[in-house]
Amino acid sequence: MQNAISGAMLLLKLASLYFLxxxxxxxxxxxxxxxxxxxxxxxxxxxxRNEERVIGGLIESLLRQTYPKxxxxxxxxxxxxxxxxxxAAIRAGAQVLRPEGEIRCKGDALHEVFETLLxxxxxxxxxxxADNFVDxxxxxxxxxxxxxxxxxxxxxxxxxxxxxxxxxxxxxLYFTCFDFFFSRARMNCGLSSKLVGTxxxxxxxxxxxxxxxxxxxxxxxxxxxxxxxxxxxSVLVSLRQRRRWxxxxxxxxxxxxxxxxxxxxxxxGLRALDMLAMLTQPFCQAASFxxxxxxxxxxxxxxxxxxxxxxxxxxxFFAMTMFACLLSKIQGGRYNWRAILLFPLFMASWLPLNLxxxxxxxxxxxEIEHGKPAIPAVKRQLFQKAEF
Numbered sequence: 001m002q003n004a005i006s007g008a009m010l011l012l013k014l015a016s017l018y019f020l021x022x023x024x025x026x027x028x029x030x031x032x033x034x035x036x037x038x039x040x041x042x043x044x045x046x047x048x049r050n051e052e053r054v055i056g057g058l059i060e061s062l063l064r065q066t067y068p069k070x071x072x073x074x075x076x077x078x079x080x081x082x083x084x085x086x087x088a089a090i091r092a093g094a095q096v097l098r099p100e101g102e103i104r105c106k107g108d109a110l111h112e113v114f115e116t117l118l119x120x121x122x123x124x125x126x127x128x129x130a131d132n133f134v135d136x137x138x139x140x141x142x143x144x145x146x147x148x149x150x151x152x153x154x155x156x157x158x159x160x161x162x163x164x165x166x167x168x169x170x171x172x173l174y175f176t177c178f179d180f181f182f183s184r185a186r187m188n189c190g191l192s193s194k195l196v197g198t199x200x201x202x203x204x205x206x207x208x209x210x211x212x213x214x215x216x217x218x219x220x221x222x223x224x225x226x227x228x229x230x231x232x233x234s235v236l237v238s239l240r241q242r243r244r245w246x247x248x249x250x251x252x253x254x255x256x257x258x259x260x261x262x263x264x265x266x267x268x269g270l271r272a273l274d275m276l277a278m279l280t281q282p283f284c285q286a287a288s289f290x291x292x293x294x295x296x297x298x299x300x301x302x303x304x305x306x307x308x309x310x311x312x313x314x315x316x317f318f319a320m321t322m323f324a325c326l327l328s329k330i331q332g333g334r335y336n337w338r339a340i341l342l343f344p345l346f347m348a349s350w351l352p353l354n355l356x357x358x359x360x361x362x363x364x365x366x367e368i369e370h371g372k373p374a375i376p377a378v379k380r381q382l383f384q385k386a387e388f
Contacts, residue, residue, distance in 0.1 A: 005295045012288050018277060026185035036147035040123040042072040042139055042201070046094070047109035051130035052083040058132050059092035067139035073122075076130075077113050079103035085130075114207055122204060129198040133160055142201045151206050152192075154183055155199035162336070167238060169339030170346040173327045180330055191274045239353065246282050246350070246357040253279035282354040289351060320344035 044062055048055055055076065062074050076089040077097045086096050097116060103109050110127065117125065124146055128134065138155060145153040156179045159172035186192060256279065263272035296305050324343035328335045 002295065002298045005291055005298065009288070009291050009295065012284055012291070015277060015284055019281075022189065022191070022274070023181040023185050025188040026181045028188045030184060030188055033141075033144050033148050036144045038068050038071055038140070038143055040071070040143045040146050041121065042067075042124055042126055042142070043117050043120070043122040044072060044074045044126045044128065044139075045110065045113050045117070046074070046076045046089075046128050046130055047106045047113070048076055048078050048085050048089070048130040049080050050083050050085060051078075052081075052085045052088045054131040055085055055088050055094075056092040058128060058130055058134065059089065059094045061133040061136075062128075063093055064136050065134070065139045066136050067143065072139055075113065075117065077109045079109050118204070118207060124201050124203050125207065126201040127198060132198055134199075138199075146201070146203060151203045153201050156183075157199060162339075166336065166338040166342045167346070169336045170343050171238075172331065173324055173339060173343050174346065176327045176331050177323075180327075186274070190270075192271050239349065242350070243353045243357055246353050249279060250282055250354075250357055253283065282350075282357065285351060286354045286358050289355065317344045320347055 046055070046058065059074055059076075062072075063069075065072070074094040075097050076086070076094045077099060078085040078089065079099050080103060086098070089096055097113055099109065099112055101108070101112060103112070114125065124142065126139070126142065135155075142153055142155075157175040159168055159175060162169045162172045257276070261272075261276065263269060264276070266272070296302050299305060321340060321344055324340040325335070327343075328340060
């Protein structure tokens with residue numbers, strides 16, 4: 001029994017080693033994408049639910065793009081709103097597409113939007129959350145990527161309210177980790193980065209091949225390949241939000257497991273294997289916890305192992321704190337020590353969230369309350385950047 005558990009633990013450690021090896025490719029300087037003349041025609045798409053307070057700031061930042069205004073349009077789909085999101089979007093300068101069918105989640109809204117927009121002559125489609133702000137060069141850099149042959153591209157994510165609380169700053173460290181050690185690393189070694197909730201663009205050919213935006217889970221972006229710009233300041237809201245992400249990714253993994261496993265043996269199989277590894281990560285984390293507990297129970301020196309547990313936790317806390325310092329350095333050397341000390345707990349909280357999601361999935365989307373009213377985008381930190 002002990003040998004079987006130890007063997008299973010070894011397999012899970014090998015999976016973790018795989019992520020470590022891939023992450024090391026982030027240390028390599030990316031090959032620069034050449035600048036290109038404006039060529040692509042973009043549709044900027046925003047699915048919005050009760051976003052009256054923040055939608056204007058996003059639209060304003062899009063209208064300040066250095067990209068020619070004749071080559072992009074802004075569309076907002078207000079759904080299930082009890083405020084004046086549509087009116088605020090129109091006043092800010094966007095076009096409004098009103099839903100015709102039932103909208104249960106963001107994926108439903110995007111599915112309906114793309115059914116309409118694919119009939120128009122757009123070359124690519126950018127997706128944003130309503131509480132984002134966009135760097136002025138975002139569309140120009142996306143144009144560069146698509147002209148260089150990309151079929152999908154993801155912008156770097158930054159938190160626009162890191163000063164609100166240490167929790168918000170923790171989200172900033174988390175996004176930096178994702179951008180650097182997931183997205184940049186995979187770009188450097190020829191794998192595909194996971195599209196997450198906002199600030200990404202998809203070429204028209206991809207949507208035509210998949211017959212539009214077709215997703216059935218609340219993690220619609222993960223299924224098509226999550227994270228808000230204005231991050232929650234409340235611990236309970238943060239836990240609820242991240243539990244939704246975890247539940248959605250687990251649903252996606254179960255839905256796509258078969259096709260990804262078959263894709264491993266086709267052309268581009270390494271990318272399918274990598275995506276399979278990313279989607280099954282929450283299951284692996286939960287399995288590691290249960291197997292670890294079982295291994296302690298069947299060991300003859302269980303009491304000694306339990307006695308050493310505080311020492312192991314202290315070592316893990318120290319290692320994650322050092323990692324948070326590294327992420328702060330990558331961010332530009334802005335050290336928020338309260339956030340750095342909180343970061344190990346922030347990351348450790350994924351374990352209970354994955355355990356709960358494994359047993360009780362969330363399949364109903366709930367809006368995230370915004371803590372501040374919208375103010376002119378020029379006064380706030382830019383969030384979405386296309387860094388190539």
